[in-house]
Amino acid sequence: MPRPPNILLITGDDHAAAAIGCYGSVINRTPQIDRIAAEGMRFDRAACTNSLCSPSRATMLTGTYSHVNGVTTLSAPFDARQPAFPALLQDAGYRTALVGKWHLGHGHHHDPRGFDYWEVLPDQGAYHDPEFLTVGGASHVRRGYVTDVITDLALAWLDTTRDDPQPWCVLVQHKAPHRSWEPAHRHARWYEDADLALPETFFDDYEHRASAAREARMRIDRDLRPADLKEPVPDGLVGSARSHWMYRRFLTDYLRCVAAVDESVGRLLDWLDRHRADRDTVVVYTSDQGFFLGEHGWFDKRFMYAESLRIPLLIRYPADVAPGSGCDDIVLMVDLAPTFLDLAGASVPARMQGRSMRDLMRGKRPADWRQVAYYRYWEHLDGIHRVGAHCGIWTRRHKLVHYYGDGGGQPGASRQARTPEWELFDLERDPGEMHSVYDDPAYGAVAERLRGELIRQVREVGDVPPASLEGLVEAVPSAGEER
Numbered sequence: 001m002p003r004p005p006n007i008l009l010i011t012g013d014d015h016a017a018a019a020i021g022c023y024g025s026v027i028n029r030t031p032q033i034d035r036i037a038a039e040g041m042r043f044d045r046a047a048c049t050n051s052l053c054s055p056s057r058a059t060m061l062t063g064t065y066s067h068v069n070g071v072t073t074l075s076a077p078f079d080a081r082q083p084a085f086p087a088l089l090q091d092a093g094y095r096t097a098l099v100g101k102w103h104l105g106h107g108h109h110h111d112p113r114g115f116d117y118w119e120v121l122p123d124q125g126a127y128h129d130p131e132f133l134t135v136g137g138a139s140h141v142r143r144g145y146v147t148d149v150i151t152d153l154a155l156a157w158l159d160t161t162r163d164d165p166q167p168w169c170v171l172v173q174h175k176a177p178h179r180s181w182e183p184a185h186r187h188a189r190w191y192e193d194a195d196l197a198l199p200e201t202f203f204d205d206y207e208h209r210a211s212a213a214r215e216a217r218m219r220i221d222r223d224l225r226p227a228d229l230k231e232p233v234p235d236g237l238v239g240s241a242r243s244h245w246m247y248r249r250f251l252t253d254y255l256r257c258v259a260a261v262d263e264s265v266g267r268l269l270d271w272l273d274r275h276r277a278d279r280d281t282v283v284v285y286t287s288d289q290g291f292f293l294g295e296h297g298w299f300d301k302r303f304m305y306a307e308s309l310r311i312p313l314l315i316r317y318p319a320d321v322a323p324g325s326g327c328d329d330i331v332l333m334v335d336l337a338p339t340f341l342d343l344a345g346a347s348v349p350a351r352m353q354g355r356s357m358r359d360l361m362r363g364k365r366p367a368d369w370r371q372v373a374y375y376r377y378w379e380h381l382d383g384i385h386r387v388g389a390h391c392g393i394w395t396r397r398h399k400l401v402h403y404y405g406d407g408g409g410q411p412g413a414s415r416q417a418r419t420p421e422w423e424l425f426d427l428e429r430d431p432g433e434m435h436s437v438y439d440d441p442a443y444g445a446v447a448e449r450l451r452g453e454l455i456r457q458v459r460e461v462g463d464v465p466p467a468s469l470e471g472l473v474e475a476v477p478s479a480g481e482e483r
Helices: 031-038 053-062 085-091 146-159 211-215 239-274 333-344 441-461 467-475
Strands: 006-012 041-047 095-101 117-121 131-134 139-141 168-173 281-287 313-316 325-332 373-377 390-394 398-403 421-426
Touching: 006 239, 006 333, 031 239, 031 281, 031 313, 053 085, 053 333, 085 095, 085 168, 085 333, 095 146, 117 146, 146 168, 146 239, 239 281, 281 333, 325 333, 373 441, 390 441, 398 441, 421 441, 441 467
Parallel strands: 006 168, 006 281, 041 325, 095 117, 095 168
Antiparallel strands: 041 313, 117 131, 131 139, 281 313, 373 390, 390 398, 398 421
């Protein structure tokens, strides 16, 4: 029986696809990350299912939606005893390691499990001279820039695998480019002279959409903190000039953080090349969610809008993936764990809700591959970002979003009342998602069909619908029922 492939999973934090060269970035270049795309496959419709750090990481590990793995919000606890792909790979004979960001809690039942070695940042961690936690709760500070240190740790562990016949899996989970975007000293002046034009939707007035867009507290020209900008706004700057200055301050530091991540990817790929492990290793680059880079005037994520929902996903594996190939099918964060287990020849637990992407990687679309994707964000109006809880579905052509009246009663979700609202976008005619057509009579039949599909998706993934959907649940028959 042939030896299963090694798995190298590299995850950025809040890394928007729009800041990656192979996804058509016009603001920066990422030559090392682009190597994975050039030698593998770029997924163009990859997305998260809950655009928030801890929930996405729990989904990545377990192959389940937030309501199943229990991590619906940043404060909801993660029970690390539940089935996750690293421990299942261990059972299949893999050596496993995790370095970098964990962000799923620490201590009893929350520390990483299923890893032969792990060394992780406490919570968000620091950019410079970061503290790390290890098995048993021990902590120590490692000098240097966090992206470099995480890469050093990963390479040191990889060196221990060189003469080992076992396959290995290592998760390299970067802190960057997460807020507050503190670059390495060597990149401190990068992009100073770059032409960083404001996105077309920067001065969005949030009309023609649900009130959630107006309520969100993540506008670049209003909600960035002094720690984000790192220097005061120059005297005399007002109006659009002030907005543009703040945008440049945020974006240049964000891109500088991305530059270090790109270098890290290059160092890891070079290690594989040097040790002739490149053909036997599945290399994946992704992010826990997308990020607004000034679109709609925002930074941050959380929303079901495209910039937040979409994740980069690049996979290189010479045995299965043609160089320079692409995939336009809908793939989700829940699909990663089943894919890794399939590649390893291990069984995929029935509990996992995604499915292996291996056929897609081979350029073959299964006839029953999903055409509709489900999303739910639970953290209702909490904290400084004030984004209303919502759920919805999306297809190639349309996106239906429902902002419901409370946090849904899930752990960590608040129950601040609000009037339920809907949005419907025609993604072909309105790719910027600027104008909801939910109340347009011309889209009445589309809205009705998608409302029914939303309920069917809720049932399919086993979620508990918010109270605002109870009437709709009763109106939509279950599978096998007649109208």
